[in-house]
Amino acid sequence: MSDPGPNSVFNSGFGRRTFLKGSALTTGAFFINSKFTHLRLADEPSSPFTTPWAQPLAFTPYNVPLPAFEPLADVNFDNFQRYDELPAAHQYKVQICEALHCPHPQLAFSPSTTYNGMCPGPTFMMRYGQPVITRFENCMPPVMPSYGSCDVVTHVHNGHHAPESDGGPWDLYSPGIYKDHHWANVYASDLATGQPDSREAKGTLFYHDHCHDFTGANVYRGLAGFFLLFDNFDSGNENDTNPDAFRLPSGVPDGKRVRNRYDIPLVISDRRYDANGFLVFNTMEMDGQLGDKNLINGRVQPYFEVERRKYRFRILNSGISRFYDVWFSNGMTFQYIANDGNMIPAPMTLQNVKLGVAERADIVVDFSQLPATTTEIYLVNRMEQTNGRGPTGNTLPMNAAPKLLKLIIRPQTGIVDNSRVPTALRELPPMDVPVARTRDWHFDRSNGMWTVNGQLFDENRCNAACKIGTAEIWNFSTAGGWAHPVHNHMEEPRVLSRNGKSVVGTVMQGRKDAHPLYPGDEISVYIKFRDWLGKYPMHCHNLTHEDHAMMFRWDVVP
């Protein structure tokens, strides 16, 4: 078990109870904010004031593999497809447990649901060609008052994983139970050769809870963390001597080890707190939840000191319902290199990036380009959104945009920066398999219930039986009034068009696992079915919508 890190008090039910007891009994908090008049989100009580930039950006430590001499007991390898072909090189164990988390010194320690006691969860540093087995033990209290569920199941978002290791919503399990996942860390296959295809590599993924009916509450309570995948191209070493290596800014911080680290995961989320600083969640909300505090890596409005050199920022919108339009406050440009964690063929120079729930953007920003007089800038969100249904469509003025993160630029001190942004990144995998059929998926609402193609979700009904080794075109659409960031498990399609227009040259180009449908949108994708047989969900990733069953099931069949 790793160190829970700062701002956390840990409770797994395995020996830290004593500490927990001592820490929990001495509170002096009293509550005054008692009255909830179930009005719309904009009318909910505001969180208390918090001093911005009061604490540094925090990073959770890496997940540490179990020592080889102390492997997991009783792993049933027969549960896993292709295990003989892809045996685990490492094993991990993660305990899902309650812990107290304090996101800001002026807020309280709130009970949170965590991976190993941390918010966000510890970072998985994965590498292609090195399959792993991870055991998630549910150590939550069986009697759990208030919002969220003690039932859990962990899904690696955009993992190319077999269904038994995917962590779909139907796989939830109770306290005292564990589940083993085989993450093969293998590229999706090139159907022409049958071999793993490095053009299918994924880089910035995240793992989060997927407990049916309670995903939003459980993620809000803390169940999300980064899952980063490297290979010989995106090697995680800016000094790599391998000529194939991209040598992007490298070094993911490992807990408090942040010196000389330039590959920075940033998980953005929003939360709401009561007058005494405790985390609150509106369990009755049906449209979507918005918070009024912006958190980066689990802290409210932190600061981050950067050197005058290149950094890679991996920005993740973990939700649960807010959309972001991320800018630097000085309007500076950056190199956009990956969409939903997938390298695009060539970097794009952009000033902003929009992120629906669960979307990711990898960018490289060069702080050496700033004038010496610029000593601080901010990461801001210019997306206007006033309720959980989706953004208004307006872009906030720069000076009115909520600030997410303060970047303090250190003075120049003879920095050596060997990192680079290659002009060519990763080719797109070909769309070389004939289209077997086209399917339309219309995301809508009827009598306050979410529907897909007019149907309510039924996990026992397969809405699409897709033959392995084939390809299809899927068309996603939605009606007016709502935004739906729809997400597909396991197979990552290539986007063909948005509202009838080609996406080439836009941030939508390439492969994507999250498709932000704004009111009236239509998005077409090309999707292959490879490597694993079984059932998967596709769903809206506005987690409030997901929890009220805006999803359908599709299967890969022989």
Next chain:
Amino acid sequence: MSSPHHGVPEREPVTRRSAFGGLLLPAAGILLGGCASSLKSASKPEVEIPEGRGAFVMRPDGTRAFRNHEFVDQDGNKVRFQDDLVEGKIFGATFQYAKCKGICSNMTEQMKKAYDLMTPIMGNPVQFYMFSLAGDSPAAMKEFMQARGVYGLPGWRFFSGTNEAITDIRWAFGFGDPNEELDQNLAGHTGMVRFCNHSLDKWSACPAQGSPEATARLMVRMFPANARPQLPNIASKAAAPTYRMKDWVPAKPLEGQAAPGTPSL
């Protein structure tokens, strides 16, 4: 000791944890974690519900108090919303009306299938409530229930009241629409069912017309994990097996801690 989950107005010599412990009652051979309890309002402090449609108050023990509206059921019995239908109950609640030409029949049929899956636990402690959106008379509600085979089923009741009262609880349960025209449009009324375990302040919702297995499963998940009724016919078809941890010691829920203090800058 503090409760972190929602604000409460004042301290009382009771903790959330001890309150739950006091509610653990054996019923039907299992521990229901407070679910079967029927605490009367006499044991709760009187609270003033603030202005506003759907308003409620969080009480010191972490449970909710709604306006105590008076309703009448399909047999003409008068009940109080908070006292008789909410306090200490596990329930599912839908909003329907007797002359509905839209989804109400199918909602009831699907809920009846879910009910059948849960027959061993229906009535005590689990309840199914329907609230009339059209001010139906007891006779009309009874006829509706009889026509769909749910009249007389233990735990299944249909309630009517003033439009203001029904609207108030509909909003309290999250089924209001900020667009007044849409909010009052009967044809577009919600097809969701709201689930509650009041003692735990556990709430959820799903489509009433969804899979009966999923509906029954969600209702069972309103129980504490260590006291869930065992209903094998609602088991989920998981993609992979799970296993019981050895030497597992169940944890207890945490209490929050006060803010550590104003940061020094």
